[in-house]
Every structure is written in C-alpha cells, then in structure tokens.
Amino acid sequence: MILLNKKHFSLANITNPPRQIYSLIVKNLPNSIFSKLDFLFLKNIVKKKILQIYVIKKKERFSCVITITTYENYNILRNSIILYLLKNPIKILLNIKFIFDVINRDKNEVESYNNNKYLHLLHFIILKKQFNEISLKAKDNLINSFLKEIVKKNNANHIYLCYEKNNLKAHKYYKRNKFKIYKKNKKVIFIKKRII
Numbered sequence: 001m002i003l004l005n006k007k008h009f010s011l012a013n014i015t016n017p018p019r020q021i022y023s024l025i026v027k028n029l030p031n032s033i034f035s036k037l038d039f040l041f042l043k044n045i046v047k048k049k050i051l052q053i054y055v056i057k058k059k060e061r062f063s064c065v066i067t068i069t070t071y072e073n074y075n076i077l078r079n080s081i082i083l084y085l086l087k088n089p090i091k092i093l094l095n096i097k098f099i100f101d102v103i104n105r106d107k108n109e110v111e112s113y114n115n116n117k118y119l120h121l122l123h124f125i126i127l128k129k130q131f132n133e134i135s136l137k138a139k140d141n142l143i144n145s146f147l148k149e150i151v152k153k154n155n156a157n158h159i160y161l162c163y164e165k166n167n168l169k170a171h172k173y174y175k176r177n178k179f180k181i182y183k184k185n186k187k188v189i190f191i192k193k194r195i196i
Contacts, residue, residue, distance in 0.1 A: 004149050007138075015046060016043070017053050021065055050076050051073070072116070140176065144177065158193065164188060
C-alpha cells in the first residue's frame with residue numbers, strides 16, 4: 001500500500017514481503033538476529049502484524065527497507081524468536097554466542113524505552129546507488145519525510161534503535177541527522193530521535 005509519493009520516490013507498507021526483502025536484510029545487516037532465522041519466519045510475523053515493513057521505491061525498485069515494531073509488539077517478537085529457536089535447536093548450536101549476545105543486547109534496549117510513543121527501528125537499509133541522482137542533503141530530507149510518515153501512521157513521536165560501533169556508515173548517517181545517543185556499551189550504540 002502506497003502511503004506517500006515524493007520526488008519520484010514512494011513509501012509503501014508491505015504486508016506480504018517478497019523474499020528479496022529478507023535477502024536484503026541478511027546481506028546488508030548480517031548482525032541482525034534475522035540473519036539466523038528464515039524467510040518464512042519473517043512472513044509470519046508480518047502477517048501477524050508483530051513487525052511492520054516499509055519500503056522506499058524508485059521506479060518500482062527498492063531504495064530503502066525499514067522495519068519497525070512497537071514496544072508492546074517487541075516483547076511478542078522477542079518471544080516468537082525464542083520459540084522459533086527452541087523449535088530449531090540446530091540453529092542455536094551453530095550460533096549460540098551470536099544469538100545470546102543479540103537477545104541480551106535488544107532486551108536491554110527495549111527496557112530503556114517502554115513508552116508507547118516510541119517505535120523500535122529494527123532494520124534500516126539504504127541502497128545508496130538508488131539515490132545517486134540527488135544530493136546527500138536531499139536524500140536525508142527525503143528519507144526523514146518518509147520516517148515522519150511512518151511515525152505518524154503509528155501514532156508515535158520517537159524512534160529508537162541500536163547499531164554496532166564499527167558500523168561507520170550508520171554512525172555518520174545518524175549523527176548527521178541528529179539522532180541522540182542515550183547509552184553505549186563495548187560493542188553497541190543506542191540512539192533515539194524525536195520525530196514530529
């Protein structure tokens with residue numbers, strides 16, 4: 001469903017995700033817990049409205065993939081992931097340290113912000129080549145306008161998330177767009193932004 005059109009780009013809410021979206025998450029965000037799950041799990045949680053997927057498109061090609069959940073749904077999502085892993089113990093055995101680290105990291109993040117006005121941004125993938133024809137400032141303004149629409153649609157006013165300290169591209173983007181750091185640990189930076 002198209003939510004907004006702006007400067008040859010469109011924002012859409014995807015309720016039946018194609019496999020390409022899962023592939024983009026795995027390829028671009030290998031440290032996401034979703035990289036250890038599978039495509040059918042992603043489809044199932046979207047169908048149950050636990051996770052929402054938004055895409056920015058240019059001429060029907062994906063330019064950006066954004067997944068979000070509410071605080072209330074995050075706890076359901078976390079439990080769904082744990083249940084999935086218990087049903088697939090081989091995945092736990094092959095990735096035990098990774099899974100343990102991610103689950104504990106995200107648990108700490110959510111416990112820091114339990115206000116219903118906060119949206120948890122889980123995946124934020126910008127495909128740079130799709131924005132080559134516009135300036136960096138124009139790209140940021142465009143994406144920010146789409147993020148504002150997502151926040152508005154969910155009756156929220158803040159976004160919060162975390163990213164690895166060694167992800168320099170993410171660090172530059174969030175710093176440039178005035179996201180505020182509210183917590184750090186040895187590996188991860190936790191940030192938030194008020195969007196109205």
